Amino acid sequence: MKKQVGTLCTLALLAGSLPNLFAQGSRPSPLTDPTAQAPATRAPATPPTFPTPEAKAKRARPDLRVYMGTIVRDGDAYVLKAANEKYLLDSQKKAKNYEGKDVQITAR
Numbered sequence: 001m002k003k004q005v006g007t008l009c010t011l012a013l014l015a016g017s018l019p020n021l022f023a024q025g026s027r028p029s030p031l032t033d034p035t036a037q038a039p040a041t042r043a044p045a046t047p048p049t050f051p052t053p054e055a056k057a058k059r060a061r062p063d064l065r066v067y068m069g070t071i072v073r074d075g076d077a078y079v080l081k082a083a084n085e086k087y088l089l090d091s092q093k094k095a096k097n098y099e100g101k102d103v104q105i106t107a108r
Contacts, residue, residue: 071098
């Protein structure tokens with residue numbers, strides 16, 4: 001009787017584990033070492049180059065001027081306040097969107 005109960009328990013255990021064995025395929029997932037480091041990537045042979053300020057100045061158009069400052073409301077109009085100067089802006093509708101923000105304006 002003990003042999004039959006033991007065999008019956010073994011068969012029940014095996015029958016219960018069979019679906020788990022075949023659920024994700026026959027291969028177990030590879031284990032990864034959480035302490036392993038990723039392989040080092042090599043640096044590019046030549047570092048990226050960026051245009052120097054001198055190169056940018058050569059490409060700049062001499063007829064354009066750049067003004068930097070903050071858009072503020074002066075009476076009924078929006079102006080660019082840069083240092084101690086105020087410049088009236090042509091496009092008041094666009095300027096309204098930038099009120100209180102630091103901007104860079106290119107003009108002729």
